[in-house]
Amino acid sequence: xxxxxxxxxxxxxxxxxxxxxxxxxxxxxxxxxxxxxxxxxxxxxxxxxxxxxxxxxxxxxxxxxxxxxxxxxxxxxxxxxxxxxxxxxxxxxxxxxxxxxxxxxxxxxxxxxxxxxxxxxxxxxxxxxxxxxxxxxxxxxxxxxxxxxxxxxxxxxxxxxxxxxxxxxxxxxxxxxxxxxxxxxxxxxxxxxxxxxxxxxxxxxxxxxxxxxxxxxxxxxxxxxxxxxxxxxxxxxxxxxxxxxxxxxxxxxxxxxxxxxxxxxxxxxxxxxxxxxxxxxxxxxxxxxxxxxxxxxxxxxxxxxxxxxxxxxxxxxxxxxxxxxxxxxxxxxxxxxxxxxxxxxxxxxxxxxxxxxxxxxxxxxxxxxxxxxxxxxxxxxxxxxxxxxxxxxxxxxxxxxxxxxxxxxxxxxxxxxxxxxxxxxxxxxxxxxxxxxxxxxxxxxxxxxxxxxxxxxxxxxxxxxxxxxxxxxxxxxxxxxxxxxxxxxxxxxxxxxxxxxxxxxxxxxxxxxxxxxxxxxxxxxxxxxxxxxxxxxxxxxxxxxxxxxxxxxxxxxxxxxxxxxxxxxxxxxxxxxxxxxxxxxxxxxxxxxxxxxxxxxxxxxxxxxxxxxxxxxxxxxxxxxxxxxxxxxxxxxxxxxxxxxxxxxxxxxxxxxxxxxxxxxxxxxxxxxxxxxxx
Numbered sequence: 259x260x261x262x263x264x265x266x267x268x269x270x271x272x273x274x275x276x277x278x279x280x281x282x283x284x285x286x287x288x289x290x291x292x293x294x295x296x297x298x299x300x301x302x303x304x305x306x307x308x309x310x311x312x313x314x315x316x317x318x319x320x321x322x323x324x325x326x327x328x329x330x331x332x333x334x335x336x337x338x339x340x341x342x343x344x345x346x347x348x349x350x351x352x353x354x355x356x357x358x359x360x361x362x363x364x365x366x367x368x369x370x371x372x373x374x375x376x377x378x379x380x381x382x383x384x385x386x387x388x389x390x391x392x393x394x395x396x397x398x399x400x401x402x403x404x405x406x407x408x409x410x411x412x413x414x415x416x417x418x419x420x421x422x423x424x425x426x427x428x429x430x431x432x433x434x435x436x437x438x439x440x441x442x443x444x445x446x447x448x449x450x451x452x453x454x455x456x457x458x459x460x461x462x463x464x465x466x467x468x469x470x471x472x473x474x475x476x477x478x479x480x481x482x483x484x485x486x487x488x489x490x491x492x493x494x495x496x497x498x499x500x501x502x503x504x505x506x507x508x509x510x511x512x513x514x515x516x517x518x519x520x521x522x523x524x525x526x527x528x529x530x531x532x533x534x535x536x537x538x539x540x541x542x543x544x545x546x547x548x549x550x551x552x553x554x555x556x557x558x559x560x561x562x563x564x565x566x567x568x569x570x571x572x573x574x575x576x577x578x579x580x581x582x583x584x585x586x587x588x589x590x591x592x593x594x595x596x597x598x599x600x601x602x603x604x605x606x607x608x609x610x611x612x613x614x615x616x617x618x619x620x621x622x623x624x625x626x627x628x629x630x631x632x633x634x635x636x637x638x639x640x641x642x643x644x645x646x647x648x649x650x651x652x653x654x655x656x657x658x659x660x661x662x663x664x665x666x667x668x669x670x671x672x673x674x675x676x677x678x679x680x681x682x683x684x685x686x687x688x689x690x691x692x693x694x695x696x697x698x699x700x701x702x703x704x705x706x707x708x709x710x711x712x713x714x715x716x717x718x719x720x721x722x723x724x725x726x727x728x729x730x731x732x733x734x735x736x737x738x739x740x741x742x743x744x745x746x747x748x749x750x751x752x753x754x755x756x757x758x759x760x761x762x763x764x765x766x767x768x769x770x771x772x773x774x775x776x777x778x779x780x781x782x783x784x785x786x787x788x789x790x791x792x793x794x795x796x797x798x799x800x801x802x803x804x805x806x807x808x809x810x811x812x813x814x815x816x817x818x819x820x821x822x823x824x825x826x827x828x829x830x831x832x833x834x835x836x837x838x839x840x841x842x843x844x845x846x847x848x849x850x851x852x853x854x855x856x857x858x859x860x861x862x863x864x865x866x867x868x869x870x871x872x873x874x875x876x877x878x879x880x881x882x883x884x885x886x887x888x889x890x891x892x893x894x895x896x897x898x899x900x901x902x903x904x905x906x907x908x909x910x911x912x913x914x915x916x917x918x919x920x921x922x923x924x925x926x927x928x929x930x931x932x933x934x935x936x937x
Contacts, residue, residue: 320434653838
């Protein structure tokens with residue numbers, strides 16, 4: 259490589275314009291200050307662009323060795339390195355393209371030696387000053403000098419060792435100080451490796467040794483799973499790619515998880531300080547300021563934001579179409595931390611521009627999507643809507659905070675009563691659903707006072723007699739008595755006794771049954787058969803699949819809610835459950851037991867064995883309906899363990915006393931036979 263011609267040309271330019279050389283020195287200082295604590299990242303970027311798979315940094319006394327195993331330097335590379343803002347890289351194909359990032363290293367080095375293939379050069383302010391004495395100041399990286407033999411002898415051993423280990427390019431920085439390098443080292447984030455194209459192993463040995471390795475698994479053309487091992491600690495990531503953009507989901511316990519808002523940064527191949535506003539990290543060909551810490555919202559950045567927005571919509575549509583736990587986790591990570599309806603009041607930011615673009619991605623999916631109305635629980639809504647042919651999402655998704663308002667922002671609408679009415683009788687809905695529909699009908703009667711409306715709902719089977727559904731017409735024609743628990747549930751859901759009387763006067767004229775519950779009869783037993791002193795419990799739970807103590811001890815996080823811990827423990831024991839506690843459908847966990855049988859679990863926390871617990875009318879109504887499929891999980895947590903006692907069919911297996919405090923059902927006698935799990 260004929261570097262001498264490049265050196266001669268740069269020297270002639272400098273000698274003919276020493277003032278310009280001084281200006282370049284000032285620019286170099288500005289770049290170094292702007293790129294403070296990012297020099298390691300810039301060196302890593304250059305290595306990746308050179309198709310390196312290995313990257314290594316070693317500090318030996320006041321020398322710092324940075325090596326990679328990529329393509330060696332050629333004459334064009336050297337000239338680009340020497341000139342400011344000159345690069346032979348193409349935007350969008352390489353991480354770096356400005357040709358100024360390498361100049362950030364002047365903040366911690368007096369001299370820089372480069373050994374790459376046949377190339378051996380030195381950058382030195384002192385030697386440049388000697389060549390151009392009339393310049394008031396000179397930059398470090400401008401004039402390449404041959405390496406002096408005495409300097410080669412000092413670094414020879416380390417350089418030879420690195421080359422023998424397969425490294426092809428070695429940078430040697432002299433005169434480095436411990437504080438400067440420690441600061442660079444501490445600021446180096448392993449997540450900088452997430453969006454690199456080639457580097458899979460990094461090793462940094464400064465005050466101690468830091469080894470990072472990446473295992474990449476190609477799932478599909480658009481998805482890659484990464485395992486990043488950093489000093490024995492391992493994190494996993496799912497990276498979804500689309501048109502040179504990428505969205506990274508962190509994986510915990512085999513499922514994508516929502517990243518904290520403050521940690522969800524925007525990457526322009528390497529991290530900026532701008533956040534995404536979502537529970538994910540995003541990467542794209544964004545324009546940044548000279549420090550690369552903040553985005554510049556030019557045409558290139560805006561075009562990349564549009565691609566990210568399209569990718570988000572594609573992921574939401576794809577994952578809403580399935581109802582697996584992994585799909586739900588991905589959706590949760592994509593829900594904005596801020597209410598998207600308020601985004602217009604925020605100042606310009608990546609978060610604001612992304613949400614604006616997301617809304618205008620024209621997919622047609624959300625206009626067809628029907629959401630549960632606020633007067634009907636999601637599970638019963640889905641049962642009705644599916645039979646009506648509506649496009650709906652799994653009820654588990656509706657447990658995700660902020661998702662419903664986000665979907666409405668994207669164009670989804672709530673289903674109306676008229677669209678659901680014709681399929682209510684054909685759908686399997688719970689007693690709670692019947693109560694909620696009844697309440698909606700009653701409030702509608704008060705507001706519209708329309709006899710035609712009353713006539714149109716008279717055939718709806720939403721009144722409960724003997725734990726079975728009947729229409730208003732059937733209750734009157736067959737002279738049936740409405741269940742007391744149904745009346746109690748109406749009261750619990752916000753209707754007063756006066757409301758019920760008014761509703762029944764219009765909907766059930768001439769009804770002769772009792773519409774008022776005897777509040778003074780607080781000790782009435784729910785079931786006269788539940789009088790045994792010894793309360794039976796199911797044995798199948800105690801015989802369920804054993805699990806490793808270590809898996810429980812190190813897998814369960816004590817700060818979670820009782821419902822979350824119970825869910826995790828039971829699923830580790832072979833159950834297939836999901837948390838539906840926020841849907842107000844009469845139980846907390848829904849799914850299948852280890853035998854594949856349908857199961858519904860209401861979790862009740864106690865602090866001492868024998869402590870009373872309460873069941874609401876909603877829960878009692880579902881327990882009556884589900885019977886042996888309904889379980890109460892009585893749980894107790896201490897600093898060291900978590901106990902679960904499972905009781906099936908509480909209506910028949912527990913003594914429940916009716917109390918007049920907002921119509922709850924209280925149990926003071928039960929067999930507490932838990933399994934204990936260490937925390």
